[in-house]
Amino acid sequence: MNGGPTGFNNAPVTRAFIIASALFTVFFGIQGRSSKLGLSYLDVFGKLRLWKLIVSAFAFSSIPELMFGLYLLYYFRVFERQIGSNKYSVFILFSIIVALLFEFLTLTLLKDSAVNLVATGPYGLIFASFVPFFFDIPVSTWFRVFGLRFSNKSFIYLAGLQLLLSSWKRSILPGLCGILAGSLYRLNVFHIRKTKLPEFVISFFSWISWPTTGSPPSAPARSIVGNIPSYASRQVERNYPSSMPSAIDPSEDSIATLVSMGFDRNSARQALVQARNDVNVASNILLEAQSH
Template sequence: MDSSGPSGFRNAPVTKFLVQIIGGCSLAVTLLQSRSNPIVLRNPLWRTLSPILAFPAIGPGVVGTFLIYRMRVIERLYGSPKYAVYTLLYYKNKTFLFFSMATSLLFQVGFKGYNGPYALLFAMLYHYHQLVPITSQFPVAAGVVLNDKMYVYMAALQLLFSPTSVAPSLCGFVAGMMYHLDLGGIQRYRFPQWIFPRRKPPTSTPSVPGGPPSSRLRRQQPRHVSASPPQQQRQQSVVSEENVNAVANMFPDHSRDAVTSALVTARNDMNRAAEILLTSAPQQS
């Protein structure tokens, strides 16, 4: 298990929408530029939307869309109503563009156009750095230890090579810092919960083949009830205090009972326990 939680778009509808829109628009930009279609490229609506919804080339488009997909863990932590407002504030606030222009002139990197949603992506990366814990580490050389978040940072570093991406990336990083600090109380804004699909549990009970659901449940229930107490006792016995402390340090917003319960469910697997806690709401004891 990596630091982004379970794979797929489970409990991440906003991320799914962004990946489809930004990935599709980036592909469309690449195809239209290769065919030199002046009718579409000079269309005022396309010239307005493409700089904020599409990366300028196939390389940044693939890397940027992959990173936006990786940021789905932020949506799971914040919740879709809050995460949707966060992305909407980025697109509505024209100050980001003006700040990018000023930064470009200051660092003399040149402002050749606001090509791609770099500010949104790097604002997400700031939250990713601050909120998502490291779940695994591995040594690569003497005194050098990498973790499961490093390849996300290395992929993001590739997007900074273009002169037109430096300014909006810095702008987005500052914007993410401002949102994380809750300046002006902007974190309190949320969309209504009913707009988004109900959150799915992290695990599901496997079905027993044959028969309707009610009969399968009746056939399965006696075995489950009789086997549950000794199974829980065996799982409780293998949960070490060291693992409880390690996971509790990674998730300070969760109570110790919630951490212990996650480790019991995961059979003392710290990666699996972290996945369960990433997809559950924080609960303080």
């Protein structure tokens, strides 16, 4: 469950977000100002400083939280590869904004309780990502440890639980708000899943990010028409017969990348054959079929 073998390949938005989160955390940590970044009830009805609101969406309050948070953000880059960088950027903005609104509402309702400050960091995005992780990423292996049954997804859940409880009440609240935001995105409120940002925004993320590790697709993209269910290999074979002309044997790295996104291995291989080993085109084929 590493989210794919090729680092940040095809995930420039995730890469830029992780870099920003790490830099903000280290910068404010060195200055000793991390504890002042958390949002409080006074921020809702008092003077809300814009810089604090923006920074609180990136910077964690401690290095342990940063390590678990970056690990989860890095794994969840699989969703950027699934839906594309543009729609993933919309998912990030929606998750952060909606989670913040839920946090403000909760702080307003609980102003006289012990929960008067929420932890800083991209909790909204991370825990919103657990919603598609739960529903869309299948379990591929099971194993037992001391008689207890675990899946290959268990490590991600354990890392999320550790982050959720890292600051107790301060971190539980933004985590739960993130799950609510992810649920609303999955329910497609306001048709948010069809929304796209201008392409220059995605190009900006690619420009400011560090170079990608991993090999680019080995062949240019071309228009493909097909209707392939994501997890039904027999239907893949029906739509993509083995006697396809000019077929290209897909690379193991490309197959592994699609499998890491949650697609069936045989479905991934057949889609890559049609897409001439182009991972982006193959994932679009599989996702288009999944939406039907």
